[in-house]
Amino acid sequence: MKTLLFIVIFALSFTSCKQKQVLENVKATLLSSEFIFTNAPFAQCHASTVVETDEGLLAAWFGGTREKNKDVCIYISHHKNNKWSTPQLVADGVINDTLRYPCWNPVLFEKKNGDIVLYYKVGPSPREWWGLYKTSSDNGKTWSEAVKIPDNLLGPIKNKPKYLSDGTILYPTSFETKKAWTVYVEKSDSNLKNWRKIAIDNNGFNAIQPTILFYDEGKIQLLCRSKEHKIVETWSDDNGETWTPMQASSLVNNNSGIDGVTSQSGLQLLVCNPVKKGRHKLSVLASYNGKTWKELIVLENQKKGTEFSYPAIIEGRDGTFFITYTYNRETVKYIHLKITE
Numbered sequence: 592m593k594t595l596l597f598i599v600i601f602a603l604s605f606t607s608c609k610q611k612q613v614l615e616n617v618k619a620t621l622l623s624s625e626f627i628f629t630n631a632p633f634a635q636c637h638a639s640t641v642v643e644t645d646e647g648l649l650a651a652w653f654g655g656t657r658e659k660n661k662d663v664c665i666y667i668s669h670h671k672n673n674k675w676s677t678p679q680l681v682a683d684g685v686i687n688d689t690l691r692y693p694c695w696n697p698v699l700f701e702k703k704n705g706d707i708v709l710y711y712k713v714g715p716s717p718r719e720w721w722g723l724y725k726t727s728s729d730n731g732k733t734w735s736e737a738v739k740i741p742d743n744l745l746g747p748i749k750n751k752p753k754y755l756s757d758g759t760i761l762y763p764t765s766f767e768t769k770k771a772w773t774v775y776v777e778k779s780d781s782n783l784k785n786w787r788k789i790a791i792d793n794n795g796f797n798a799i800q801p802t803i804l805f806y807d808e809g810k811i812q813l814l815c816r817s818k819e820h821k822i823v824e825t826w827s828d829d830n831g832e833t834w835t836p837m838q839a840s841s842l843v844n845n846n847s848g849i850d851g852v853t854s855q856s857g858l859q860l861l862v863c864n865p866v867k868k869g870r871h872k873l874s875v876l877a878s879y880n881g882k883t884w885k886e887l888i889v890l891e892n893q894k895k896g897t898e899f900s901y902p903a904i905i906e907g908r909d910g911t912f913f914i915t916y917t918y919n920r921e922t923v924k925y926i927h928l929k930i931t932e
Contacts, residue, residue, distance in 0.1 A: 642699035765799035862902035
């Protein structure tokens with residue numbers, strides 16, 4: 592028994608050392624960094640998202656006088672010929688002539704047929720909002736009328752959904768009440784029909800806004816923002832039908848949004864604020880196993896009182912990476928990275 596225990600401990604130690612050695616070879620090179628806009632028809636903005644289309648990048652965010660105000664709408668910008676277009680309003684929370692609500696947390700997603708989906712929320716607060724989406728078949732030039740997601744479901748809360756091996760779409764989802772924050776997932780078919788909810792044991796953690804990462808042998812990891820000063824995680828090995836109880840990861844969290852992506856090579860990239868308090872530092876971390884992480888590059892690290900938050904990250908078709916994030920609530924910053932392994 593002691594011999595077996597020694598072998599297990601040695602194997603885990605060897606694997607951990609190997610992970611660290613391999614991570615040492617991973618490097619990030621900054622290809623470009625710019626603001627998506629410097630002038631806009633709104634005072635504040637937040638919660639950006641980005642997707643690559645056949646005609647270039649498309650970014651979205653919410654903007655208005657202030658988060659939660661009724662004039663907050665969803666805006667988009669196209670990136671073509673190395674230039675971002677003027678922000679364009681694409682969704683609002685107008686119900687009728689006398690009633691309107693703020694919009695929240697857009698999420699852009701490309702379907703396998705090339706259509707772009709814009710998910711977003713409308714409502715007085717995250718405790719009372721509902722989910723909607725619009726679709727575009729011309730790379731974001733024009734959009735359909737809004738479609739409400741079925742009752743008691745919300746769609747993706749902050750981060751992008753992902754296709755599973757069976758063709759269904761997995762949505763990283765959560766909801767908030769005055770008593771608790773709770774992470775769960777939703778699924779729909781590829782036509783955005785037949786929605787259903789799958790519960791997760793949050794194990795006492797107050798967590799929201801999960802991001803999805805994929806590993807060998809069909810394993811899926813959700814990493815989530817939490818109130819407990821840690822990024823928390825849960826795992827599935829059956830295409831998201833069941834999940835392990837939530838547990839704390841080794842990563843600190845400042846109770847602010849994160850986002851991750853699994854690269855074509857299997858490298859995991861996570862953009863987060865690696866501090867317990869404040870939103871003044873924003874970094875890109877890398878891992879192969881979802882447990883051991885290396886800080887690849889610091890995107891922002893300025894004095895306290897500044898805000899760099901709510902990142903979004905995708906891998907481009909050319910194998911480079913695109914990131915957007917809130918910059919002091921005044922604009923959205925765009926980063927283009929090359930990763931070498």
